[in-house]
Amino acid sequence: MSAQENRVMALSEWEDRWKEGKIGFHRAQVHKLLEKNLDKVACGRKEIRFFFPLCGKSVDMKWLADMGHTVVGVEISEKGIKQFFEEQDLAYNEEAVPALPGAKLFKSADGKICIYQCDLFQFSSAVAGTFGGIWDRGGLVAINPRDREKYGSLLVSLMNTDCRYLLDTVEYNPELYKGPPFFVSEEDLTNMFGGRCIIELVEAIDSFEERHKSWGLDSLTEKLYLLSPKAQ
Template sequence: MAAQANRVMSLGEWEEKWQKGTTGFHQSHVHRMLESNLQKVVAERQQVRFFFPLCGKAVDMKWLADMGHIIVGVEICEKGIKQFFEEQGLQYTEEPVEAIPGTKVFKSSDRRISIYQCDLYKFSSAIEGQFGGIWDRGSLVAINPCDRQRYATLMMSLMEKNCRYLLDTLEYNPELHRGPPFLVPEEVLKKIYGESCEIELVQTGDAFEERHKEWGIDSLLEKVYLLTLKAK
């Protein structure tokens, strides 16, 4: 992990990825590990409010909204947000966010999906309250390693007491790929979340694909964890 410890991606670099269309992290289908673990997150609840950090144009948002859940996402790139609504055939509005100067929120016409175009760290529970579910796919693994505790503190501040947080991580040899996505082993999760959250490994799978050879790696393990707040 030392090989990646000082790696820093600027917001501008993420914007450039969207502009160039080099968003290899985007999936055109619902994530298989979200599908297989959905009931662990929903836990028989109706109209769960889900938070999607660094949501991009994840089709998972529309899938959950169609089930009656409420979705709030944050994404820095306006292009990705507009592509989401256009590709999903959803009408939307754009509104300024007074609490975060220079920020806009894009809302579907039925108000089930809201995506804030802003720096994630400018978002807070003061904007949209707390959430009953979080789907973190491609977010923790994307942020700069030096920001992980800051990130975890934000995520926990957005969790209702009964929130169920599904977290997707990747493991590979960090000496072979500088990231992102970054290696996030369980020891890191315990360090940044362990004091306040129960951490349960719920699924492990081989995520290696032909395209990953370009990273210089020959194996890629995907692990999904369920995080819940410890009783106080």
């Protein structure tokens, strides 16, 4: 990680990307790795509360809600949140969040999808409880590398004892591209979560695309992990 450890993206830069439409990280279809591995998270459970860190306007939220699950997301960009509800044709309400001054809560009319507009590191279980499932695609890989320990602690604090955390990462040569998305190694995950979670590599796939050439890369591997809390 040494090539990227000093790389810092300010929250304002992420907001600017949304304003300028520079959201190449967004996917218009449900993520194939989530579809394929949802049963590993569900473990036969119904009506799971899912957490989406840095959710953007992920269509995966609507997909899970349509199955009967509930979703809570956190996103800094108000534009991204409003686009989600508008593009999914969902009526929503906007509320203040007493526990988080300056934050807003956008909630679907049926209450199945709630998205908090705030800095992720202001969020906590005191705001919205804990969760039985986490889908992290575009969260950890977007967090500044120097904030990973803080990120890991937050995510663990949001996990129920039976939580299953599905985590999507990318690996490439970090000497060739400064990120984001940032390079995340298995060693990084062990440092972040190994003391508190069982970490299982579910799948590794070649996800190199033409657009990655413009980043200066010649290869990119996507890795999917399943994390579950160790018995305390």
